[in-house]
Amino acid sequence: DGGITQSPKYLFRKEGQNVTLSCEQNLNHDAMYWYRQDPGQGLRLIYYSQIVNDFQKGDIAEGYSVSREKKESFPLTVTSAQKNPTAFYLCATKEGVGEAFFGQGTRLTVV
Amino acid sequence: QQQVKQSPQSLIVQKGGISIINCAYENTAFDYFPWYQQFPGKGPALLIAIRPDVSEKKEGRFTISFNKSAKQFSLHIMDSQPGDSATYFCAHFSGYALNFGKGTSLLVTP
Numbered sequence: 001d002g003g004i005t006q007s008p009k010y011l012f013r014k015e016g017q018n019v020t021l022s023c024e025q026n027l028n029h030d031a032m033y034w035y036r037q038d039p040g041q042g043l044r045l046i047y048y049s050q051i052v053n054d055f056q057k058g059d060i061a062e063g064y065s066v067s068r069e070k071k072e073s074f075p076l077t078v079t080s081a082q083k084n085p086t087a088f089y090l091c092a093t094k095e096g097v098g099e100a101f102f103g104q105g106t107r108l109t110v111v
Numbered sequence: 112q113q114q115v116k117q118s119p120q121s122l123i124v125q126k127g128g129i130s131i132i133n134c135a136y137e138n139t140a141f142d143y144f145p146w147y148q149q150f151p152g153k154g155p156a157l158l159i160a161i162r163p164d165v166s167e168k169k170e171g172r173f174t175i176s177f178n179k180s181a182k183q184f185s186l187h188i189m190d191s192q193p194g195d196s197a198t199y200f201c202a203h204f205s206g207y208a209l210n211f212g213k214g215t216s217l218l219v220t221p
Contacts, residue, residue, distance in 0.1 A: 041213060045210070046158075047144045058208065090154050094208075094209070101157075104154050105152070105153070107152075110120075
């Protein structure tokens with residue numbers, strides 16, 4: 001069953017805590033992306049990776065970090081430096097110039 | 112980052128009516144213009160996309176119209192149904208990533 005798996009679906013973070021969101025894909029796509037979604041803001045690009053062991057900052061990378069050690073995995077860490085992390089986080093993959101496929105998202109809430 | 116300007120922000124249409132959402136883009140290196148549909152709590156899914164070697168593409172009740180000289184493209188939903196109530200995003204491919212509009216929340220009333 002091909003697709004993108006994001007986990008967990010819901011995540012709660014305490015002030016000052018780092019948390020890691022998981023994104024796994026079995027579509028064999030080279031490119032992977034992390035987007036943040038806030039009401040009325042659309043999807044804003046956090047980080048992207050075109051190939052294993054390489055990644056680039058998007059528009060709102062401050063307070064986030066990523067790694068790409070394996071083709072199928074692109075975890076996102078929300079660090080304590082991110083002052084307003086409450087949002088819906090979406091992972092996507094893409095192959096060439098064409099359709100991007102999205103996971104089902106992780107909703108992160110600061111408590 | 113190159114911007115995609117989407118309008119309107121929200122739209123209410125009666126069942127059976129036509130829903131129209133517009134997008135304007137800046138220069139882009141790649142000609143690929145998709146529309147995504149998103150239901151609450153779910154990830155976006157590709158609805159329809161166009162490459163501007165054609166000015167219009169139709170799939171069922173959904174049509175993309177593309178105006179390259181005006182740098183605009185639009186989504187038309189014919190015979191709108193309550194099940195079409197969702198958020199719609201236009202996007203363009205900047206070379207490395209898809210850049211999205213801010214979304215249009217569509218409500219189709221019975």
